[in-house]
Amino acid sequence: MHLLDLKYGESLGEPQDNKMVEASEEIYSSLHQQFKGDLLRPSDSGYEDARVIWNGMVARAPALIARCADVSDVQKAVRSASQVGILTAIRCGGHSLAGFSTCDGGLVIDLSRMRRVTVDAGARRARISGGCLLGSIDTATQKAGLVFPSGVVSHTGASGLILGGGTGWLTRRFGLSCDNVEGFTLVTADGSLVRSDSKENPDLFWALRGGGGNFGVVTEFELRLHPLTSVVFAEGLSREGDIRRLLERWRDFMPEAPIDLKWNIDLRLAPHARKVPIELRGRPVASNSLVWTGNPDHGRPYLEHALSLCSPDSVSSGIVPFTDLQTMADSNFPHGRRYYTKSGYFTYLDDRTIDRMAEAVATIPSSGIQIELAYLGGAAARIAAQETAFGDRSAPFIRGRTPHGSDPSADVRNVSWIRDLFNKLRPAMKPGVYVNFMSGDEQDRVPEAYQERWDRMVMVKSHYDPNNFFRLNQNVPPQKTPCEKVIAIRIQN
Secondary structure, three states, rough: OOOOOOOOOOOOOOOOOOHHHHHHHHHHHOOOOOOEEEEEEEOOHHHHHOOOOOOOOOOOOOOEEEEOHHHHHHHHHHHHHHHOOOEEEOOOOOOOOOEEEEEEEEOOOOOOOOOOOOEEEOEEEEEEEOOOOOHHHHHHHHHHOOOOOOOOOOOOOOOHHHHHOOOOOOHHOOOHHHHEEEEEEEEEEOOOOEEEEEOOOOHHHHOOOOOOOOEEEEEEEEEEEEEEEEEEEEEEEHHHHHHHHHHHHHHHHHHHHHOEEEEEEEEEEOOOOOOOOHOOOOEEEEEEEEEEEEOOOHHHHHHHHHHOOOOOHOOOEEEEHHHHHHHOOOHHHHOOOOOOOOOOEEOOOOHHHHHHHHHOOOOOOOOOOOEEEEEEEHHHHHOOHOOOOHHHHOOOOEEEEEEEEOHHHHHHHHHHHHHHHHHHHHHHEEOOOOHOOOOOOHHHHHHHHHHHHHHHHHHHHHHHHOOOOOOOOOOOOOOHHHHHHHHHHHHHH
């Protein structure tokens, strides 16, 4: 079922029914006297605000929201839900692009009250609770002059980002978010509290670094931090006629670029904003955003080279505090906007692919649509593919598409355009997909995300979640038991 085809009141393959309502009432009855947090039902004050998630394309109505106050609340909620067998979603920041942070008629285990951050400056380590947002981590770590490499929008939930891999401005310098996790504490499907690191439950530690929410509710992450307080940030707009040359330059330049340089390109329609030259407003452009994390003087020639194909009136550059960098994109990705993405990797951007991208910009149907291009490599590429569950690191170009607007009536037109361009570009892509950039209609691509790591993922899933309780995610189904296999054969015969 496509995300676009979902109607209000429907769930991902699990429609609301009386049994689910009865199950939610059973859970409420078992929890309400011992639960420290909030239990919200549709008739309760605060429910309407609590059920809304970031992606405006996904509107669902859970029968019960369990807003946990601590780890014991999480354990109680998981045990009750597992025993009853109710459809359960896990919400941290509510930023799941696919809408997995919620469900219809089921239970949402909400960690938004669990946002504690503890920093050990001397050891360059931090412990964060499972409901933390990226902004809360940045605020705490910057007080010690340290950073955790994460995403680019401060109101993103850290848990989902990290478990899916985690890319952002610091990926080339310090690696993926999941590469900088020293340990996890999580509640598994039977309500147990499990610790996982390189020595304790190492298979689970491997799987959690890129394997998404398949294995449990992570209630605490132990993070490795790095010294950094400011960066050089530069930006500029390239005219439509320069897009092809720009992409060729970017393709050829980035493989040898220093790891201090992160250069992202968005192909889009220029906004009608004061800082945009009048002649470019509303026109197809390439929006260049660059971050230099090293000595500012050393970065100047690289930034000048990158921006040389930009309209001079659109170029700006300067040293910015890291916390400012981390909030720059917040207004571009607000709660409630309609988000749909198709993405993939390129080992190399051949000329035909560049031509198709440049041609596509002229046909963009909405000012909200962007074709995003980011070059990975650097520290992220130094980790061998088999060291974590995260996908193939050998393909350095990643492409994603982001918000397409706020008008529901434009969904069909905009999503169709996105799918059509993806299909045109797909033949040049390397197999693989970043799970955090997957929309709700792409469950069939999950094996593609993990490829040769799939069998190991299934083994870990089968051990920690044999009944697939945690299935609202980019799901890795557990192995069927011998009994289940016999039943399946009998039904088929």
